[in-house]
Amino acid sequence: MAYRPKLKCPTLELLAEVERTFSVVWPDSFRRFCKAHASVSPGEKYPSLKGTFLCDLASFESTNVRVGEGTWGDYERAIAGKQHPKDGRQLTLGLLPFYVHADCVYGFLPENAGSDKVVVWSVHTLVHEYATFDDWLFEEGR
DSSP: OOOOOOOOOOOHHHHHHHHHHHTOOOOHHHHHHHHHTSSSOHHHHOTTOOSEEOOSHHHHHHHHHHHHHHHHHHHHHHHHSSOOOOOTTSOGGGOEEEEEETTEEEEEOTTSTTOOOEEEEETTEEEEEESSHHHHHHHHHO
């Protein structure tokens, strides 16, 4: 069996920093999940999670850039003939990312206050959704 690094969750401090920086609020279900797995890897309880949680501001910002470039890059090149650099401090499509696996970025839509619906962005657009974070965890983590 190939070695796989221990899966880590974001700290509550990072969640607070993202909330301050981006003027968003994490869903309570995600906050509870992160608190529960602060010292125990979620990979032990959810062995099918093969991606990575965004555990630092730099990863969070680079994921925002990835979504921004993938979503708007082709359109900018087609319409304007050039592509503008994307800002990691901007949430493209209103996507608040928390987890990355392969070509998919999983996130919440913070404009739906109180909702913990998880959406999946891949390559250019949102491609799937889960009604709740717990539904996502059940499907992806089992």
